[in-house]
Amino acid sequence: MKKLKQNAPAIPILIWISLLVGMPLMFVVVLSFLSRDSLGNIVFRFTLENYKRIFDPVYLRVFLNSFILAVLTGLITLLIGYPVAYFTTKLQPKKRSFVIMLIILPFWISSLLRTYGWIILLGKTGLINSLLMQLNIVKEPLNMMYRFGTTLVGMAYMLIPFMIIAVYNSVDKLDKSLVEASYDLGASRWKTFLNITLPLTIPGIAGGFTLVFIPSLGMFFVSDLLGGGRTIFLGNLINTLVTRGRNRPLAAAFSVGMIVLVLLVLFIYNRVAKDKGEGLF
Amino acid sequence: MNARAGRFRTFYLSLFFVALYVPVLSVILYSFNESSSTAHWAGFTLNWYRQLFNDRVIAEAFKISIQVAVLTSVLSAIIGTATAIIAMYVTKKMKKAINGIMLLPLLVPEVALGISLLIFFSALKLPFGHLTLVLSHSLFCVPYVYIMVQLRLNDIDFSILEAAKDLGAARWQIIRTIILPLVAPSILTASLLALAISLDDVIISTYMSGAASTTLPVHVFSMMRVGVTPKVNALCTLILVGTFFIVGLGQLINKKANKKEAF
Amino acid sequence: MQEPLLKLININKYYGDSHILKDISLDINDGEFLTLLGPSGCGKTTLLRCIAGLVSIESGDILLRGESIKDLPANKRNVNTVFQNYALFPHLNVYDNVAYGPRIRKSMNETKLKRRVAEVLEMVQMSGYEERRPHQLSGGQMQRVAIARALINEPDILLLDEPLGALDLKLRKYMQTELAQLQKQTGTTFVYVTHDQEEALNMSDRIVVIHEGRILQSGSPREVYNNPRNLFIANFIGDRNIIKVKVLEKGDEYSRIRLGNHELYIRCSGNAECAGDMAVLAIHMDKMRISCNEMPNSLTGEVLSIHYAGSQIRTEVSVDGKKITVIEYRNSDCDYEAGDHVTITWEDSGAILLPMEDFEENGI
Numbered sequence: 001m002k003k004l005k006q007n008a009p010a011i012p013i014l015i016w017i018s019l020l021v022g023m024p025l026m027f028v029v030v031l032s033f034l035s036r037d038s039l040g041n042i043v044f045r046f047t048l049e050n051y052k053r054i055f056d057p058v059y060l061r062v063f064l065n066s067f068i069l070a071v072l073t074g075l076i077t078l079l080i081g082y083p084v085a086y087f088t089t090k091l092q093p094k095k096r097s098f099v100i101m102l103i104i105l106p107f108w109i110s111s112l113l114r115t116y117g118w119i120i121l122l123g124k125t126g127l128i129n130s131l132l133m134q135l136n137i138v139k140e141p142l143n144m145m146y147r148f149g150t151t152l153v154g155m156a157y158m159l160i161p162f163m164i165i166a167v168y169n170s171v172d173k174l175d176k177s178l179v180e181a182s183y184d185l186g187a188s189r190w191k192t193f194l195n196i197t198l199p200l201t202i203p204g205i206a207g208g209f210t211l212v213f214i215p216s217l218g219m220f221f222v223s224d225l226l227g228g229g230r231t232i233f234l235g236n237l238i239n240t241l242v243t244r245g246r247n248r249p250l251a252a253a254f255s256v257g258m259i260v261l262v263l264l265v266l267f268i269y270n271r272v273a274k275d276k277g278e279g280l281f
Numbered sequence: 282m283n284a285r286a287g288r289f290r291t292f293y294l295s296l297f298f299v300a301l302y303v304p305v306l307s308v309i310l311y312s313f314n315e316s317s318s319t320a321h322w323a324g325f326t327l328n329w330y331r332q333l334f335n336d337r338v339i340a341e342a343f344k345i346s347i348q349v350a351v352l353t354s355v356l357s358a359i360i361g362t363a364t365a366i367i368a369m370y371v372t373k374k375m376k377k378a379i380n381g382i383m384l385l386p387l388l389v390p391e392v393a394l395g396i397s398l399l400i401f402f403s404a405l406k407l408p409f410g411h412l413t414l415v416l417s418h419s420l421f422c423v424p425y426v427y428i429m430v431q432l433r434l435n436d437i438d439f440s441i442l443e444a445a446k447d448l449g450a451a452r453w454q455i456i457r458t459i460i461l462p463l464v465a466p467s468i469l470t471a472s473l474l475a476l477a478i479s480l481d482d483v484i485i486s487t488y489m490s491g492a493a494s495t496t497l498p499v500h501v502f503s504m505m506r507v508g509v510t511p512k513v514n515a516l517c518t519l520i521l522v523g524t525f526f527i528v529g530l531g532q533l534i535n536k537k538a539n540k541k542e543a544f
Numbered sequence: 545m546q547e548p549l550l551k552l553i554n555i556n557k558y559y560g561d562s563h564i565l566k567d568i569s570l571d572i573n574d575g576e577f578l579t580l581l582g583p584s585g586c587g588k589t590t591l592l593r594c595i596a597g598l599v600s601i602e603s604g605d606i607l608l609r610g611e612s613i614k615d616l617p618a619n620k621r622n623v624n625t626v627f628q629n630y631a632l633f634p635h636l637n638v639y640d641n642v643a644y645g646p647r648i649r650k651s652m653n654e655t656k657l658k659r660r661v662a663e664v665l666e667m668v669q670m671s672g673y674e675e676r677r678p679h680q681l682s683g684g685q686m687q688r689v690a691i692a693r694a695l696i697n698e699p700d701i702l703l704l705d706e707p708l709g710a711l712d713l714k715l716r717k718y719m720q721t722e723l724a725q726l727q728k729q730t731g732t733t734f735v736y737v738t739h740d741q742e743e744a745l746n747m748s749d750r751i752v753v754i755h756e757g758r759i760l761q762s763g764s765p766r767e768v769y770n771n772p773r774n775l776f777i778a779n780f781i782g783d784r785n786i787i788k789v790k791v792l793e794k795g796d797e798y799s800r801i802r803l804g805n806h807e808l809y810i811r812c813s814g815n816a817e818c819a820g821d822m823a824v825l826a827i828h829m830d831k832m833r834i835s836c837n838e839m840p841n842s843l844t845g846e847v848l849s850i851h852y853a854g855s856q857i858r859t860e861v862s863v864d865g866k867k868i869t870v871i872e873y874r875n876s877d878c879d880y881e882a883g884d885h886v887t888i889t890w891e892d893s894g895a896i897l898l899p900m901e902d903f904e905e906n907g908i
Contacts (some may be wrong), residue, residue, distance in 0.1 A: 115505075
C-alpha cells in the first residue's frame, strides 16, 4: 500500500509512454494480421498472408540485404572506430577532450547534410572524380554512386560516432594497472592489447555494435540517396509500401519482422554484456 | 610511449577526422560555387543563398520545422524533467521500469516507430500536422532529456535534499527551491538537444507530416532525391550554422552555470 | 525534576535484517549538551536521524515536550540538523542558505529576516560573508554557515552529526571550544554525535555511550571517564591498562584482588557484578605515577623502556610478567632507567574493577 502511494506519481509517465509506444506497436502487430481490399483500404479480416509474403524469396532477400548491411556497417565502424577510440584514450587530457568533441560534433550536423556530402564527393561529376580526371589518373569518371558499397560507406559514416563513444568508454574504464602489470611482466604492446585490452573491452564493442546495428536497419534515406534504390533494404521497402504502395498491412508485418530482429540483437548483446558483468539495459 | 607509436597515432586520428569532415566541408564549399555542377569551381557566389530566401516553399517548411521543434523541445523538457524527478522518489523497481521504458523509443528503429505511429494516429483519426509531429518528436526527445537531467540529479549530494527537508521544506518546495535550480542548466542543454533532434528528423516526419505541414528535412530530402543543386548545399549550410549556433549557446550557458556552482 | 524536553521510548530500527537500534530509551533535558558517543556503525547517527525525522522508526515513540512527533515528517519537526558534510545549498549564497529555513516556513518578514541572519552570522563569526557561495568557503567556514542555517530557526533541539569530522586537528580543537560556548550562549539543546571520545569529554554536559545499537552508559563526562560501566567503555574512553585479576574478597565499595604477587584494594564499578572469581582491572595510564619508594596499595616491577614524546613520558613496566604503560606529564620523583625496579601508584579515581563478561569479546 505504501509502495503504491510512493509510485503513484509515475503513473502519468507510464500512461504517456504506453500510449505513444506501447499502443502503436500493438496496432502494428494487429495490422500485420489484417487484409486490404483492391483499393488498398484496410479490411478487418484476419490473415497470415502478410507473414507468408515475408518468406517470399524476393522479400527474404530484402531481409538478408538489410542484415548484411547492418552487420557490415557494424564491422566497418568497429575496425575503423576501435583504433580511434583506443588512441583517443592515450591522448593528454586537453587534446583528448578536443578530439572527443570532434567525434561528437557530427551528431549535431544534419544527417541529410552528411549523406549529401557523399553525393558531392562520389557523384559522376563529384569532387573525387573531377580530381582524378584532372590528375589524369582516370579517363572516364568512375561509377561510384548507387552501389551497395556506397550505401555501406554512407551508413558507416553516419553511425561511426556511436561505435567510437561506446568503445572509448570501455577502454577508458579499463583498469590501467592491469595494462601496466602486463607491460611489467614483459608482454609487448601487441600482446598486451590482444590479451588484456581487447577481451576486457568486449562489452564496449558489443554495445557499439548494437548502437550501430539497430539504426542501420531503418535509415532509409541513406540507401535512398546513396544506393539509389538498386539494392532494396528493409527501411526502403517499408517506406515505399507505406508512402507509395499503400500496403500498410504488409509494411506492418515487415516492421514486426524488423523489431524481432532488433530484439534478437539486444538479446545477444545482453548475453555478451552480462557475461562480462555489465550491460546497458 | 615511443615516438613512432605516437606519430602513427596522430597520423591515424588526423586521417580519420579528415574523412569525417571532408563530406561536410565540401557541402559548405559548393554552396558558394558559381557553377551548378560540382565538376569544377567557377567562382564565389552568394546567388544560391539569394534564391533560397526567395523560395516560398522552403520558407514555409522552415517555419513549420521551427514551430514543431520549439513545441517539441518545451514538451520534452517538461515531461523528461518531471519523469527524472519522479524517478527519484519511486521504489527501486519502479525506477528500473521507468529507465527501461524510457529507452524503448530509442531502441525501436525509427521506421518501425514511424509506421506504428502512423497507423495509430490514423486509427485515432488525428489530423496529421503539427500535433502528430510534436507528439512523435517528443516521443524520442523525452528520453534524451530524461537521461541528461538524471545524470545531473545523480550528482546532487543527497544530504542537501535532507537538509532542505530538515529546514522545513515539503517535497514540492524541495523540488522548486533546490532540485530545479540545480538541474536547470541540464534542462536547458537537453531542450536544445531536443530542438536540434526535432529540426533534423527525417524518418518519422516523413510519416507524420500532413499535406500542408511538410517539415524542412522532409522537403530537403525530396530535393536531394531529385538531384544535386547548390541550392540544397546552401540550405544545408544554413541549417548547420543554425544548429551550431544553438549548440554553442547551450555550451555557453552551461559553462557559466558551472562556474557559478563549481560542483 | 523537570519534564525532559525530548523523551525516546523503546526505539527500534531495522535496516532490512539488521537491527540497528535496540530498545533505545533516553531522556534529553532542556538546555543540555548531550553527546552520543560510539564507534562507527554503532547506530548513533541513525538515532540522530530518527530524532530529526529523516528515518522512520519501527517501534517505540519520540516525545517532544510531551507530544509524540514519531509520525511527523522531518519538515514539520522543530529540530534542525547540522550535517557531517555541511550540506550547504551550492546554488545559494551564504545569506540565502541561512535564510532558507525562515523563508520556507514563512516565519518572518524580510526586514526581520535580514536582522536575524545578521545576528546568527555574527554569532558564528561569519559576518561579511553573506555574498559568498559555499564553494568559496573553507571547511570550517562552511560548518559555521551550516550551524547558523540551523540555529536561525530557533529549534528546540540542534542535532549535530559529527560536524567536525572533516576538519583538521587544530581547527577541530578550536571549533570544539567555540561550539560549547555557542551552546551556552544560545541555551539551545545540542545533541551531538561523535566517535571521538576526546571531543565528547571536552564539550558535553552528558555523554551517552552507544554500542551495537544499545545505550551502554549515560552520565557526565567525569562519570563516564572515571566510572565506566563495563569493559567496552573502559577500553573506548581514555587509554587504560587492562589486566585480568583474581578477586580475593568482595567489599561494598572496594574489593581485594590479586595481581601476580601483589594484593591490592580497588574500587568496584557501579554494577555489583565485579564480584566473581575473576575481574578486570582498568587503570588510566595517565593517572599512574612511578615512584622509587615503597608505597601501600601499589605495584612493583621492572622498567622495560622509556619514551619521551613531547610533553609526555611514556614508561613501560613489567609487573609479574604483565606489561603496564604509565604516562606522566612531569618528571617522576626519582630517576630511573630501563632495568630499574620501581613502584607504580595511581590516583584512586583512575583505577576501577570491572566484571569479566566481555573480556574475550573486546579482544584484549
